[in-house]
Amino acid sequence: MNNKKLDMAYKRYKKNFIEGYPMQEMEAKYEEAEKKIKDIIKNNELKKDHIFLTRLARIRLYYLTLWKHINFLDNKMDKQSLKKIQIIVFFQCFSQELYKERYPNMLLEYNLKFVVIALIHFNFWGWEKEEGILLEFIKNNISSNILNTNDDNKHVWFLLELYLKFKNETILGVNENLNLKVKENLINNDMKANMIPNDLEIYEKVFKNLKAENIDGLINGMIIYHSEMLKNLGEYGEFRDYVYGFYPIEILYLIHIRKKLGLSVPEKFDDFLMNTPEAKMEFKEKELYPEMDELVEEIDKFYRRNYPEYIPNKHGELFK
8 A cells, every 4th residue: 555645635635625626615605505405495385395405515615614624724524514525315215106107217416325424423423313314215215316326436325235134124125235226226217327336346345354353454345445446536436435445334334333243453553544534533432413504404494384295394493
């Protein structure tokens, strides 16, 4: 593993947010979204409320930029912004669901990766109510056009299957070889499945040894896999995006599960990847909910008021 190349990739990662997403520009875009959202709500414009979807994506980008800026410029780890990102993904899922009949071919404002990462964070933070609702959404839509499941990220399939094993849950009746089961199901329904991997490589070895006394060597293999992909940051492929590229959530979640099971975990890491600020972020057993973004809260109230079928209507207050 070449740490010099990783260091160069990390500098590009930082530069992307500091220079590519200036905070002032993001704040201006947020204010622009705010005006549009409030106008639609004020006039109760049901024919235009699908615009909320793109505005939610913009609000999510605002918090993503804020998270990175506080991390890179202030050298602090801002968990509040990270929490708000995951909450927005949750609301994007249920907002999009409202339009599946009105706009059956519309582009999704999220993908399987973002939804699974939100689910994993809810589990990290002990937000059981919202976690259960999101899991049901995934179960119900795993092979629908509301949730694009044709995902090539091996670590996403690993995260979802690891979650199912830990929670003793299933999707499509299985919690083993989930990627293959979903692929088969999509093909049987004449849907695209060509990107879903047939082999999870290092992650399959981890599953086989999930409860072994010591899996430090396998965790090191995961670090190498993640780091090798990162060297090509910015190109198409796994771990090459500027959102979670240097956030090894699959390794952090495995360590989290191992601790829950009373199994050994490495005490410290000497590699580059596991010593970035994002990798060293710590979570409490039960994390407090953040203050809800005002615009997201207003959109949620609007949908609850106008759409009885809006899924959060069935669950009372959320993120409180």
